[in-house]
Amino acid sequence: MSGTIYPHAVGFVAGDRPRIVTDRFQYHDAHTMERFLATDGYKGLRAALAKSPTEVHDEVKGATVLGRGGAGFAAGVKWGLTPQGVWPRYLVVNGDESEPGTYKDRLLMELDPHQLIEGCLIACYAAGLSQCFLYVRGEMALAQERIATALNEAYAAGYVGKNILGSNFSVDIVLHWGAGAYVVGEETALIESLEGNRGMPRQKPPFFPAAIGLYGKPTIVNNVETLANLPWLMRNGVEAYTAIGTATSPGTRMVAVSGHVKRPGVYEIINGTTTFRDLLYGDEFCGGIRDDNQLKAFVPGGGSAPWFLPDQLDLPFENKLVSAAGSMLGSGAIIVMDDTTDIPAAALTLTRFYAHESCGKCVPCREGGTWLERIMRRIVDGHGTERDLDQLLEVGEMICPGAFPHAASERLGLGAVPFPYKMTTICFVGPSAYAPVHSALTLFRDEFEAKLVRRNLIPVTVGAGDDPH
Amino acid sequence: MARLNEANAVLAKEIIGRYPRPRSATIPLLHLAQQQDGYVTDEAIKHIGELVGATSAEVLGTATFYEMFKFEPVGKYLVNICGTMSCALLGADELMHHAEHKLGIKAGSTTADGLFTLEHAECQAACTEAPCLQVNYRYRYRVTPADLDKLIDDLSRGRLDGEIPPHGTVARVRQHIPSDRAVGAVAPEAVTGAPEWTPPSPEAKK
Ligand SMILES: Cc1cc2nc3c(=O)[nH]c(=O)nc-3n(C[C@H](O)[C@H](O)[C@H](O)COP(=O)(O)O)c2cc1C
Numbered sequence: 248m249s250g251t252i253y254p255h256a257v258g259f260v261a262g263d264r265p266r267i268v269t270d271r272f273q274y275h276d277a278h279t280m281e282r283f284l285a286t287d288g289y290k291g292l293r294a295a296l297a298k299s300p301t302e303v304h305d306e307v308k309g310a311t312v313l314g315r316g317g318a319g320f321a322a323g324v325k326w327g328l329t330p331q332g333v334w335p336r337y338l339v340v341n342g343d344e345s346e347p348g349t350y351k352d353r354l355l356m357e358l359d360p361h362q363l364i365e366g367c368l369i370a371c372y373a374a375g376l377s378q379c380f381l382y383v384r385g386e387m388a389l390a391q392e393r394i395a396t397a398l399n400e401a402y403a404a405g406y407v408g409k410n411i412l413g414s415n416f417s418v419d420i421v422l423h424w425g426a427g428a429y430v431v432g433e434e435t436a437l438i439e440s441l442e443g444n445r446g447m448p449r450q451k452p453p454f455f456p457a458a459i460g461l462y463g464k465p466t467i468v469n470n471v472e473t474l475a476n477l478p479w480l481m482r483n484g485v486e487a488y489t490a491i492g493t494a495t496s497p498g499t500r501m502v503a504v505s506g507h508v509k510r511p512g513v514y515e516i517i518n519g520t521t522t523f524r525d526l527l528y529g530d531e532f533c534g535g536i537r538d539d540n541q542l543k544a545f546v547p548g549g550g551s552a553p554w555f556l557p558d559q560l561d562l563p564f565e566n567k568l569v570s571a572a573g574s575m576l577g578s579g580a581i582i583v584m585d586d587t588t589d590i591p592a593a594a595l596t597l598t599r600f601y602a603h604e605s606c607g608k609c610v611p612c613r614e615g616g617t618w619l620e621r622i623m624r625r626i627v628d629g630h631g632t633e634r635d636l637d638q639l640l641e642v643g644e645m646i647c648p649g650a651f652p653h654a655a656s657e658r659l660g661l662g663a664v665p666f667p668y669k670m671t672t673i674c675f676v677g678p679s680a681y682a683p684v685h686s687a688l689t690l691f692r693d694e695f696e697a698k699l700v701r702r703n704l705i706p707v708t709v710g711a712g713d714d715p716h
Numbered sequence: 717m718a719r720l721n722e723a724n725a726v727l728a729k730e731i732i733g734r735y736p737r738p739r740s741a742t743i744p745l746l747h748l749a750q751q752q753d754g755y756v757t758d759e760a761i762k763h764i765g766e767l768v769g770a771t772s773a774e775v776l777g778t779a780t781f782y783e784m785f786k787f788e789p790v791g792k793y794l795v796n797i798c799g800t801m802s803c804a805l806l807g808a809d810e811l812m813h814h815a816e817h818k819l820g821i822k823a824g825s826t827t828a829d830g831l832f833t834l835e836h837a838e839c840q841a842a843c844t845e846a847p848c849l850q851v852n853y854r855y856r857y858r859v860t861p862a863d864l865d866k867l868i869d870d871l872s873r874g875r876l877d878g879e880i881p882p883h884g885t886v887a888r889v890r891q892h893i894p895s896d897r898a899v900g901a902v903a904p905e906a907v908t909g910a911p912e913w914t915p916p917s918p919e920a921k922k
């Protein structure tokens with residue numbers, strides 16, 4: 248391990264689990280061209296170029312490589328959604344990683360940039376994408392430096408650019424970087440930003456980027472981890488890939504576990520079969536809750552996800568099962584709260600985040616997010632009233648009408664409301680401001696009530712017409 | 717210096733040349749301007765507009781959307797302390813209070829000597845290393861108050877000059893596409909057909 252840069256995030260090399268995307272992390276020089284070439288580097292590209300683009304595309308479809316950016320949509324299917332005969336087509340790589348709790352794409356970019364470049368090339372070859380823009384989050388200086396260095400080396404060695412490895416496959420990969428705005432991670436906002444505009448999401452439907460994207464042309468937006476899977480897949484084949492995990496969730500995925508566990512870290516786990524309990528308590532993973540405290544709750548899929556309780560620990564990392572249980576796997580980020588956690592205060596940190604990151608295009612998100620933050624702040628500061636709790640739910644109803652997903656709780660005698668929700672906003676930022684509020688209030692209402700101003704403390708001598716509030 | 721200097725104007729043209737449409741270079745050029753002057757000046761906005769074919773208002777409209785761009789001088793070191801959930805659960809608030817005390821300023825302001833600007837930041841994608849911070853976008857992980865004191869002292873004495881460039885410079889390595897290897901960017905409307913390596917479309921096969 249490169250001890251100085253990653254003193255703690257060593258989880259990914261522990262144990263003998265399959266390592267599809269993190270295998271090179273065991274070398275301190277994994278980011279160099281030498282190490283990459285000495286460890287099967289660019290062999291996946293060679294394997295792909297030996298086949299027709301259609302064959303490569305079919306393999307990616309056959310392997311069901313699920314998107315790792317949040318929605319979990321199969322990459323091979325997405326590539327097939329570009330309209331026939333419309334050119335050019337672009338690849339935009341989403342390296343904007345900023346969902347609270349999420350920490351994996353940055354590691355892939357910093358530690359193994361050539362693997363990502365190789366994945367981009369395979370995608371371009373298969374889907375006929377003639378230029379690739381690698382959009383890295385603005386605040387990630389080291390990731391930008393590592394990718395720039397890797398691209399310079401790869402161009403010089405003939406892996407990127409004109410007539411790659413002497414073939415008729417030619418593609419430029421352009422390193423592009425942002426300047427700090429969470430919502431730009433949303434794929435249509437990413438495209439707006441790449442066109443030089445404010446990063447505000449576009450209304451969709453009617454047009455998804457695969458049909459009308461960058462400069463109005465068909466554009467595939469894929470997450471960094473999604474693309475990083477492709478070199479291994481090309482080298483080892485569909486059968487080897489689908490032998491790991493389950494039929495609906497094959498392969499592995501990277502998961503960051505943060506908060507109150509003994510060994511927070513980034514782990515590459517087996518899709519579909521590893522459970523939350525394995526991950527939080529397993530000796531080869533997080534090793535239990537800090538100080539041997541009790542687990543109170545956890546966020547299972549990034550800050551946007553409704554919360555889970557110890558009741559849900561035995562669920563595996565499988566999209567459908569987690570949706571049915573009232574949340575989502577999202578971006579592979581688990582935030583753990585032990586029994587010392589002040590729940591309303593914890594929820595406020597997320598609501599503040601989404602309220603702050605609203606782009607302002609939709610009223611329910613712009614106004615509702617701010618309202619939620621203010622009311623939560625008032626409650627946490629000890630000035631809230633019973634009326635504030637109702638108001639939180641009323642604001643939530645404006646952003647997400649109808650039943651909002653939540654977990655089942657034996658303690659509260661609650662059944663699960665499955666994911667997803669209805670929403671009145673263009674993108675998920677508005678609902679994400681509400682999700683932590685709704686989870687906290689539904690599962691831990693007593694903690695909110697304990698913070699409210701006691702009505703019986705209001706002096707009984709208030710004169711007529713005086714408003715006690 | 718306020719407009720891009722000669723060397724940076726050359727670099728700007730190289731960057732613009734990589735995109736099918738010049739305006740896509742707006743954010744990279746704003747970074748270039750900020751690297752040159754430490755913040756984005758009005759003259760640089762105007763110059764970037766000329767280079768990418770946009771009005772100053774359009775460039776400014778884009779620039780103000782993004783948090784990294786500053787429109788007045790900030791400290792040589794921008795210290796961003798993360799306060800989002802994972803960091804908050806492990807002491808981010810205490811760390812911020814400590815930093816405010818150590819630097820003698822409130823978050824959102826700059827020390828009198830112009831050396832430090834302190835800011836509240838949101839999730840920095842280092843959540844397993846909480847609480848964390850960035851100095852000019854270089855990470856510090858699992859930061860204790862003692863670590864913070866040492867960091868500030870080291871920065872003040874110039875001991876970290878090799879590792880942390882002054883505010884404005886993000887990546888110190890740039891991509892350069894050699895002209896003999898470049899495919900070259902083509903305006904989307906100038907593309908007439910499928911790329912060479914793609915299989916003939918079903919219609920063409922008939
Ligand atoms: C508000 C918002 C923020 C998002 N942020 C990211 C992000 O930082 N990185 C990412 O890969 N996907 C992010 N997504 C998901 C993208 O819109 C998109 O679905 C994804 O990049 C597609 O890649 P995939 O199919 O390979 O997962 C975000 C979505 C929303 C609504």
Ligand code: SF4
Nearest residue numbers: 606608609612674676
């Ligand atoms: S939901 Fe919020 S962030 Fe998303 S488009 Fe609407 S206002 Fe912008």
Ligand code: FES
Nearest residue numbers: 798803839840843
């Ligand atoms: S919450 Fe602080 S880095 Fe993610």
